[in-house]
Ligand SMILES: [Fe+2]
């Protein structure tokens with residue numbers, strides 16, 4: 001369900017010393033999102049903005065400008081993580097929990113209204129939470145679909161396979 005260990009380790013080390021995006025890169029992000037989407041994207045930490053930008057830039061070089069809603073999906077794929085409110089170390093802990101506990105088990109914690117287990121379940125469910133958020137702010141259907149399925153098995157993808165493969169491999173680089 002979650003990305004490979006090498007990818008996670010790379011992201012962890014990077015997140016300890018993130019670089020801010022240049023104005024030019026921020027303009028590129030803005031040009032691929034609606035105003036509402038950009039307002040949420042701006043809430044990402046510096047490290048998450050950087051990851052989102054890298055994934056989207058890589059994907060857009062292969063998808064091209066016609067697939068703007070898919071580039072938006074690449075920029076917003078982890079937007080649901082905003083809900084869990086974890087910092088870098090909390091994320092490492094949350095990711096390990098996602099690897100150790102099946103979602104079935106974590107789902108039993110869903111009755112919890114607050115506390116660490118509530119935040120863990122929010123983290124594990126970030127694709128659903130992200131899709132819900134994007135639906136509320138009027139994102140395009142193709143964008144919402146990829147955000148919802150970006151950790152699903154490839155057999156279940158509804159995004160056109162060619163595009164989904166580009167999006168998935170850009171995220172796991
Ligand atoms: Fe994700």
Ligand SMILES: [Fe+2]
Pocket residue numbers: 051055077078171
């Ligand atoms: Fe990612």
